[in-house]
Amino acid sequence: MLKRPPAPSVTATPNRTSGVCRAYGLPGGPSTRASRVLLFLALTVPALAENASRPLQLTEELPTLKCLGVRWLIAGDANRNARVEVAYRKVAEAQWRKALDLFRVDPQGMRSAVRPPSGHFLFAGSVFGLDEDTDYEVRLSLKDPDGGDTEKVVKMRTWAEPKLPLHSLAIQVTPDGLAAALAKARPGDVLHLAKGVYKGTFRPPSGEPGKPVCLVGEDGAVLDGDGKANCISAPGSHDIILENLAFRNATWALNFNASARITVRRCLITDCEYGFVATGNAPAIERILIADCTMKGPSTWPRTKGIENARGIQIAGQGNVVCYNRISGYADAIDTFSSYPCSAIDFYGNEISECTDDGIEMDYSEHNTRCFENRLTNCFQGISIQPIHGGPVYVFRNAMLNLGLETFKMHNAPSGGLFFHNTSVKAGIPLVLWTGQPVTNCVYRNNLFIGTAANYAYETTAPMRDCDFDFDGFGGDWKSFLKWNSARYATVEEARDKCPVYKHAVRVDTATLFASGLKPPTDEKAQLPPTANDLRLKEGSAAIDVGAPLPNINDGFAGKAPDLGAYELGAPLPHYGPRPIPR
Template identity: 40%
Template structure:
């Protein structure tokens, strides 16, 4: 071989190596895609940002935000890196009708929310992608929160009385079927007191439009009852409205049929200050998926089902809402004697929805199901009492799902249910008291992936603090307070950790700051402790979970940007409330 040939072969080899290194660097570098702005709610904004490359997963997207026109930026919580590809087990459990099962081939979807914002306000949100391997990018978005729905000006007012009524205005429409047959966008029907009997189903086939909804409202002269004549076991629908949009129901009572309202593939329903009783399902609206069903607003309602405490049957079906889609708000409702407060569905999935300030008591299955949530489902500042499970993600489909600042008392199984190969749940600043082990995660041998906990209070009366049976994968548990357990601290991936110090030393769970061990009797100013008898039906309004000044939960948290803002001491406090903070308002608000 001549020297020329030798050097030529060396150059070819070096060139191939250079190309390989360039290809490797290119895969590790980030290539950001187009940001998707998710539907806004009253208090939250959200995005998804696809990023290709970053094979070594070292890119970070930080978040800052401010009111439009203000100078100083506030720090937000970083965007969450969702799972790159669903596992075989996850594919068997998950139901993808929005984000595909393989997420983003050759890349990642980052997603996240800015929370605790002011309604009807414009914000600037700055997203900064940093990758040591290249591909840095910065984007500033203008985004606005929504306001509570307000009646548009210029609505045509039409009076309605029951068919058998002898009173009412002389021009009143007699009976709801006649009103529905005549309805047009921009109509406001005032239903005068009485019983509106519905035989069969009340079929709504016409929609309102943006700016011109169709409103059915109690006239204010007494209770207006839409009655199917039966109870929760009476088959069928009371109101049937598949594909119908921009309908408002206000100040009405709905009863007497298994399904009170069914509005599959509908959007922009407003259900406010209504009472649901003698029913199994309150508002059912799925099959629509991310882009079809948007913007339902359900507030200040009362949902009363047929279940009793303690639970004496298997899983019971009654629930207040049963929805898929995006941009929904479920707030300030009272939900009682049900199976679930909100029922999750794989029929369409859901994202970018808020469930907050609700008052739940006696749900024999789950307080709130965020099941089949994809991105940016937020469950916060709810009071959940007398339930089997407080809040569930079975499964979360990549996330993030945010569960924060909830009060959960007497969850007989666990405060948070993480089953069905769940993935992508952030659990921050919750106060949870139950009888037995503090926080149980026992989905058999299923996977539990990408779950993060911080600054929670998990208080029990015996057993292990954190018994798990699932295969815990890439989970980050740290800086939570535990108290009242009598057994080992944790069971995790088949190994038992006798003490919190053992867990920290192993570096697997609670490895950075560690778990904080507390005396439950010393935490709350009221002397509140975990329930001694889970069969007791506790009254939520009697449970005061404000912290005790100088107690062991004060100043023990870590800073979580946007989730622990406004703390007053040296550090955030553990649990749902800061010291000196009033308890939130739960359930229907007083009429303005």
Template identity: 35%
Template structure:
């Protein structure tokens, strides 16, 4: 197998317990993936832990800052079912970082079999690509001058094209450097045109590294741009308009650290032409293709492509795809196929897609789909399929997405097993009468799947291959396999009143799927530390937290980039304090299993491409790991054991007590009333008696004191009211006939 280009982290001596048996986790090596502009990925290579009861938590802070931020716990990879050479490991990403900033990452590994170990590594995010440090401006105004300038290009050259049409095809053989790239830039995107005049190849071919192509229109050929050299590094396409081509931007294997952002690509296909119409003949009419590691594809606008944005190399890692808007995709809007881990599709707007998010396959993961808005899906929302050549998918992490589809709310149709995936805090909405009466048709067999805290509308059949076919949501939930904490929504979901289209064929141009303040999706999610903040008692379901501004999708205004990120909204659910920060204001903590803080923290040094230095097998005193305990009666329901590790939200320094902290900040149109309910059997169901009181002294508004009503749902305990005068609503129980399952 080819060795993947990674940065390894050389750690100094650590205090650790010796492995007592194969059940005790052994830390082998810490690896930092290639950094991107706003994200860092980490792998902790391990041995043993055959009983899989170990966990690794993560905190981070910018170098020199006192306060720690709590990141997402690392994800345990299952390489034994991967058809690619992947080591045993924990892996994960740290999101929403600042460009060109060095961070400390503190890792805390605990195994009840005897290991408790903490260590620190450092890593630096990439800067946003900029102009040369020593620019040499070369003005050109016709095709001859452009050809001469490209042929003689040297590091630091800024080749500035006057407005006009430049006919022909162009090749750039030279390379710039990281500090002094070669820049090819038009006077204006609309006015400076490279016209391929119908060429059967590429309008622009780039053979070097650190070449920037900016502010141009490229048109009239088979493909607009191709980066032709395997292993090329640091190339940029920015503020380019591409049209009248069959293919957009192409790549070669093992390329590194590209930045393809703020472009508009118009492809040759038209909605509603989709994959199932013609057997996929246009599936490889690709918009943006990247191969290799460390790429950023952001804030592009895509329309008319087979696959709009895709990874195309098995083993790819550390790729960010964010802020894009895809307006039509004949097949996949975003394709993470073949990636090994720490590939991330986040905060994209995906409209009019056959199967918008593809994981066919993932080689271990985690491959993230986070806070994407997905509207008008023809087929499957998330394609958890195998590849006939490379095996089944393993390690998709699908969190906080909003899916609105005209056929079914969630559909996966394959006979291949999907392994070790997570569907949490998503919002699945379809039309009032879903196809075949099926709200969910999940025909893929699943292994080690975690499906919980999702919201659905409407009620209907819920079919899960190998698990059960349930007539309605209540029956599915009562079975106790999936959605122990899921929510059946009412029809008041979106503030705009938007409903799922009756058919996929009309083009959806614009859509507002921000939540209604009275939606049952509000505050219904699990607190997942490290994946964005929330405002209320718990995260809202779906991509958009009520009360927070929606992300910007598509090209950004001139001179706006990641150096000026949008302000964060809400509470991340963890604490941002370090040891000794007594008296500092603390963020709200979400209840999690308690952990014991190790006594020592050692620092590590990042050395790119260095051979690993293994930790010393020094004996340390085993530390106890407190058990997971349920919350007191009358508070929000505790996560089931399978969820505990996924929503661990505080670092090892935390104490063992569990508590509920109401939000002190005001929130429009929400009353902070805390409810506790009891149940007693009555004819035809049970009777629920609820008492309310203000959640905290900062919420002094009067609350209704007592209400009683009957329902036919199982007993439950709700925490906060949805309106000023009523306790939490009961879940609906409507059912629908069971059609014959599709093959």
């Protein structure tokens, strides 16, 4: 079994010509020759440039249930050798835990409206795996050899999942009385919808913080849009909970554009082209939770109509969570959207299948959006970042089976994507990126890309700028290993020796890789059941103990080093899709 210990952590100046990103001090990095180039560039910075760092505004992102995020504006650091180390702990604990360093955002990757002025840099990053409704301290340590070292400790509290209000007025509603009941509802009221069909388009009134207006259905309570645009049309609303309701027969099931503090939980959506939408006037969009729902769209697998319009969820804003849903039969299951801001949004625990475009889109994300622990089966493309505006956008521990083309769609000049511990299994080329537009400031670590027969294990036609790809595993029957910035590398060994990336790439045997015995599909048109998507590793495979350590991402790995892919050897499958109802 191949075992390669991780290289030491390094930090250096970005080297655009080599294609190596130094936004993080992660294991791996440029060759000795590239490091000499970096040193030369650092020594030739004009004398008048300000190399010392001056910390400026620190911004706390809106917390989510499991994650916290920050952004820190820094002046100076012209030679780009500063870094911001991160540690965190619960307020009641003594021991600090290390997290990933803050990510240096490429200013040119940001939208011009929010780009820092010349001579300033933005650092941003997240802490993951937290308990909800809990106080934490996050310690940020700015370190610059040229001066300006600063430490800040910020206290932040994770979000609590919204609950039905206690001691509320319970209002019993039948199908012929919903419109009248909504007209009379006040903040804190809970409307209990009896079994039956409620036809038409309805607008719940807004509640107040801590006093939402709630619509809770008995089993069999169905809101039927009667073929109109919406079942629920409530743009500009706030403080509403929808629970245990079915929606059908409309273009949009739920329209909550420009809305805040909306919870949709344990609902069923069928026969609608769009499931849930909250875009437009994104500064108003925050604290939206979509959890434990089932959405069945109109699209079928395999795709026969090209790119369709149908979308399960479209959302922008900040502080939003989409988790533990079962979504199938759309062009895209879950999308971020081009309304701004688009930050601090989490997608996790979702079971996704039969998507004729992208399983998940993180498109138009700005900072601290996170896509993790989702399972995708039968999707034309996996996860999209076309584009993202600076990042970091985190994509980690996602399992993808039977993709039609690109595992990660990185078109339209994205900047700031971080891809850790993902597993993709598909027919054909294991990893491909076909676009002529540049990809900037992106990082890959500890991923597994599995395919069948192809010209390359990984072919990218994009100009790769300031990108740092390493410690990934590849499986399949390819003719050449890698095409990177127009250069070709015939074997893994040649790439390790000569390429500016993939110094620790690994080749794995697809026949003995997975404990389930799964082999790559030979025809993506086959519709595989999501239960076939079990990509846990088999003991003894070459993907074990060859990854790079990533604090707060793969803490507590079992062997000498982390394993590649979505699952550490011996770990149970995460829960995907709606969770059991608590009893």
